[in-house]
Amino acid sequence: MINPTLIKIRQKIQAQKLTLQEAAAAIGIGASALERHLSGEYVRSDSMAKYRLWLEEVQAQNNPQATAKQRSDVEEEFLSPLPPIGGMDTQSITPQKPLNVVDLFCGCGGMSLGFERFDGGRVYRVAMALDIEAPMVRVFNDNHPSPSGNLPIARQSDITDFMSESEIQGYYLDHLARTTGDTALAKELTELGNGGIPSLRKRLRELDQDFLENLHALRSRTDYISAIKSLGSATLGQTSVSGFHNATKLPSSGGSYPKVGPLIWHQDGDIPDTVRPFDAPLDDKLLRSCRSRMRKLWDNEAGKLSTRAAGAGRGQLASAAERIDRFMDFLESSVMRAVKALWVEWRATREAVRRSFFEAPLTQARLKSIYEDGRQVTVLLGGPPCQGFSRIGRGKIRSLKEQSVHVHEDEDSVDSRNQLMHQYVLFVAALAPKIFLFENVRHFQAVVKAEGIEFDAADILAEAIESVSERGLGYAVSRKIVVASQHAVPQARERFVMAGVRKELSKTLSSADAAAWCLSLQRRRAVPLQVALEELPEPNFSNQELQEAILEKPHSPLRNETAVPDQASDIYRAWAFRGAVVDAHLARPPRRDDEAFFSLMGPGKRWMDYRCDEAPTLQRLAAMLAKLNDALKSSPDLAARLGISNDEVSNLVASADGSLSLRLLLESIPPQPGELEHHLLTATYLRKREGAHGDWLSRMDPAQPSKTIVSHMAKDTYAFVHPTLPRTLSVREAARVQSFPDDYRFGSVGLVDGFRVVGNAVPPLLSLQFAERVAQVLSKEDVTPGSKKTPNAAPIIESEQLAIT
Numbered sequence: 132m133i134n135p136t137l138i139k140i141r142q143k144i145q146a147q148k149l150t151l152q153e154a155a156a157a158i159g160i161g162a163s164a165l166e167r168h169l170s171g172e173y174v175r176s177d178s179m180a181k182y183r184l185w186l187e188e189v190q191a192q193n194n195p196q197a198t199a200k201q202r203s204d205v206e207e208e209f210l211s212p213l214p215p216i217g218g219m220d221t222q223s224i225t226p227q228k229p230l231n232v233v234d235l236f237c238g239c240g241g242m243s244l245g246f247e248r249f250d251g252g253r254v255y256r257v258a259m260a261l262d263i264e265a266p267m268v269r270v271f272n273d274n275h276p277s278p279s280g281n282l283p284i285a286r287q288s289d290i291t292d293f294m295s296e297s298e299i300q301g302y303y304l305d306h307l308a309r310t311t312g313d314t315a316l317a318k319e320l321t322e323l324g325n326g327g328i329p330s331l332r333k334r335l336r337e338l339d340q341d342f343l344e345n346l347h348a349l350r351s352r353t354d355y356i357s358a359i360k361s362l363g364s365a366t367l368g369q370t371s372v373s374g375f376h377n378a379t380k381l382p383s384s385g386g387s388y389p390k391v392g393p394l395i396w397h398q399d400g401d402i403p404d405t406v407r408p409f410d411a412p413l414d415d416k417l418l419r420s421c422r423s424r425m426r427k428l429w430d431n432e433a434g435k436l437s438t439r440a441a442g443a444g445r446g447q448l449a450s451a452a453e454r455i456d457r458f459m460d461f462l463e464s465s466v467m468r469a470v471k472a473l474w475v476e477w478r479a480t481r482e483a484v485r486r487s488f489f490e491a492p493l494t495q496a497r498l499k500s501i502y503e504d505g506r507q508v509t510v511l512l513g514g515p516p517c518q519g520f521s522r523i524g525r526g527k528i529r530s531l532k533e534q535s536v537h538v539h540e541d542e543d544s545v546d547s548r549n550q551l552m553h554q555y556v557l558f559v560a561a562l563a564p565k566i567f568l569f570e571n572v573r574h575f576q577a578v579v580k581a582e583g584i585e586f587d588a589a590d591i592l593a594e595a596i597e598s599v600s601e602r603g604l605g606y607a608v609s610r611k612i613v614v615a616s617q618h619a620v621p622q623a624r625e626r627f628v629m630a631g632v633r634k635e636l637s638k639t640l641s642s643a644d645a646a647a648w649c650l651s652l653q654r655r656r657a658v659p660l661q662v663a664l665e666e667l668p669e670p671n672f673s674n675q676e677l678q679e680a681i682l683e684k685p686h687s688p689l690r691n692e693t694a695v696p697d698q699a700s701d702i703y704r705a706w707a708f709r710g711a712v713v714d715a716h717l718a719r720p721p722r723r724d725d726e727a728f729f730s731l732m733g734p735g736k737r738w739m740d741y742r743c744d745e746a747p748t749l750q751r752l753a754a755m756l757a758k759l760n761d762a763l764k765s766s767p768d769l770a771a772r773l774g775i776s777n778d779e780v781s782n783l784v785a786s787a788d789g790s791l792s793l794r795l796l797l798e799s800i801p802p803q804p805g806e807l808e809h810h811l812l813t814a815t816y817l818r819k820r821e822g823a824h825g826d827w828l829s830r831m832d833p834a835q836p837s838k839t840i841v842s843h844m845a846k847d848t849y850a851f852v853h854p855t856l857p858r859t860l861s862v863r864e865a866a867r868v869q870s871f872p873d874d875y876r877f878g879s880v881g882l883v884d885g886f887r888v889v890g891n892a893v894p895p896l897l898s899l900q901f902a903e904r905v906a907q908v909l910s911k912e913d914v915t916p917g918s919k920k921t922p923n924a925a926p927i928i929e930s931e932q933l934a935i936t
Contacts, residue, residue: 134174136182137168137182151166159181161820161822164822168182224254229255230509231508231509232246233510234257234259234261235290235555236514237261238267238888238891239266239267239270239271239888240270240271241898243257244275245896245898245901246899246901249906258284258307265393268286270877270879271284274876283310289380289394290554295486296560297499297561300499301489303562304320304498305328323494326407326409329403333407338481339398339477342473346474347388355466358464365454367383369458371435371451372458374432375432375435379429380394381470417483417487421479421482429475437459509564510567510568514569514571515555556595559604559631560604563633564633565912568629569629570628571626571627571629606646607641607645609629609630609643610628610630612625613652615870619870619896620836620896621657622869623839628901636909649901649908656699657835660835660854663864664867666683667864668681670863678714678878679712682711682712707871708872708873714876715877715878717861718848718862719848721857729852729857729858733830734830735854737825737826737830738793738826742792742793742825756783760777826850827849827850828850830854831851831852832854837851840890842887851865862882865886869889869892870895870897872895
């Protein structure tokens with residue numbers, strides 16, 4: 132769908148009878164970029180700003196007084212609180228004990244932190260968090276300690292492994308019992324039958340240990356060792372090869388003792404020696420079905436390798452294809468056929484054991500009863516990648532109910548992104564939260580196509596959640612694009628957020644209004660980047676983990692002490708500036724030649740801003756060189772008479788384009804020792820411009836909110852050059868921009884993983900405001916015995932004592 136602003140742009144161009152080139156020049160954007168944007172391609176925020184400004188100029192020319200009034204009205208609306216929604220007020224709740232929150236795809240805990248710290252921790256507690264990546268889980272647990280210490284709050288788990296609602300309930304209840312030390316709950320789980328969940332865990336652990344021992348024996352064979360040596364580490368480290376191991380949960384091929392990845396129920400804490408393993412007989416038909424499914428999984432993943440190998444290109448792509456081909460030959464070897472047979476039996480038996488346990492009707496009924504006896508999850512957080520969901524459609528949604536016991540049998544689940552969406556729906560059905568909240572990228576596919584018909588993705592999701600449940604759940608759903616910079620976060624991060632509220636939750640307002648209220652955050656003035664960087668000393672330029680830095684006192688020069696106090700900035704400071712020490716203040720050391728170039732860049736300037744494509748002098752120079760080049764070609768003796776060479780003139784012709792200004796700047800910087808010129812003086816870099824990653828190297832503007840912090844910073848940080856210093860941001864500075872408090876620790880994962888976990892996070896100050904809104908909705912119902920409603924004179928984010936403790 133074309134953005135409404137672009138529709139207005141097209142209308143104005145047609146009304147003024149402008150050519151594409153004339154309109155582009157008036158707007159201040161490239162003609163090719165304008166053509167792409169008008170056809171519906173993605174428009175970056177800076178380009179969109181140019182379009183809006185051009186529309187405002189046109190309106191101002193037509194009616195200056197009206198335009199001034201519009202701007203005044205917009206500013207007034209932006210700065211004022213949003214009006215209450217039908218019957219909603221600013222009440223919150225103080226439950227007898229904090230309400231259980233589960234965070235799926237938890238990352239390093241940004242979304243959880245806002246809920247956990249809301250109102251001093253009196254309203255919510257994060258009961259369980261799941262993520263597949265170890266660095267994310269490590270940072271989460273560094274900052275969210277387990278009450279009992281017996282099991283961490285965050286677990287490294289692949290949620291596509293869960294096979295039924297009852298298994299999710301069992302996993303959650305077992306987790307709850309061990310993290311809280313709830314002996315009564317632990318006893319109930321033991322009494323489920325055949326030794327209960329502890330016995331199931333014991334049986335699965337024995338299966339895993341037997342598999343690893345037998346796999347190690349196979350890998351000790353001389354033919355396997357010889358094959359591994361011939362493959363080499365480059366092949367085994369190839370991304371597609373690692374992906375095969377991750378998808379199948381086959382321990383990485385190699386010579387060391389094998390280890391299983393993030394498989395649920397694997398190595399998940401101590402089991403008493405007195406526990407006997409679950410020993411109920413397995414149905415032969417069930418085992419055969421599980422074996423068939425595992426063989427299909429292996430073959431599908433091997434097929435993906437074949438497809439990737441066939442897409443050979445040049446250079447690195449060709450090398451990657453050769454490595455994949457070698458690994459595929461390795462898969463067909465006799466020893467790997469034996470490994471496959473062993474793997475199939477292990478995964479199939481493991482699955483059959485779990486299904487035998489959780490599909491027993493008495494076990495399902497008992498788990499449901501235990502769960503609903505005061506152990507329910509009130510809020511479910513997290514948002515799965517949703518691109519693959521577009522392939523499902525309403526017909527598939529209707530079939531999900533029958534697949535709720537074993538969702539993977541849906542053929543569309545071959546797409547891992549669809550599996551994640553299926554599993555998210557399964558978690559909602561199993562845990563039946565009062566409210567669910569998930570966020571996704573700004574360009575979440577709001578309209579999807581299936582079987583030639585367009586559907587709204589949010590409607591499909593809501594229908595899926597209702598259809599898959601056997602409890603007759605119903606949710607009212609609201610969705611919104613939330614811009615973090617409008618809510619005291621110093622970052623122009625735009626995210627799609629969806630809230631779902633149980634239809635029977637509120638008796639005093641409609642559930643649709645309640646869902647909308649969860650997303651209706653008060654808007655504020657933008658907090659500039661310079662506020663986020665206050666008080667930080669120079670970073671360390673190493674990758675040392677757990678390194679700490681003392682915060683500077685008094686404030687650094689970045690802070691303008693004479694500025695008028697700003698409410699949004701003060702809210703941000705009160706939330707983020709905690710304690711006198713920070714860790715993870717680590718940055719990449721700049722190359723000396725890059726440091727010199729950074730020093731030449733002005734605040735808020737991008738690589739593409741230093742091009743001179745439209746400069747008249749450049750155009751005259753290019754035209755003159757082109758004529759000289761033509762003359763040299765037609766008169767071979769002219770070059771000798773002028774004392775120049777044809778090649779030299781041809782090279783100058785090639786250089787006389789918009790990148791000439793960049794070339795001159797870079798040539799003024801001495802190259803690194805041993806290098807002939809600045810390393811950025813290549814065609815690959817110099818041709819970058821609008822529409823071709825021209826903002827890949829950018830100096831940040833201290834007076835504006837930061838651009839979106841992204842996980843790509845783990846690879847390079849050139850798009851995040853410090854606004855006043857000739858270096859890129861540190862991990863701690865990126866965390867500040869994301870609104871993580873200074874007492875939130877990232878030091879255990881180092882620089883590369885630090886950027887990745889910070890870039891993937893939800894800004895916790897934004898989450899805090901969602902937590903307030905959700906609490907106000909929950910205040911309309913007594914969610915726990917002993918809950919009491921607490922009226923607040925103003926929204927909680929306004930009160931430092933209540934919101935920031």
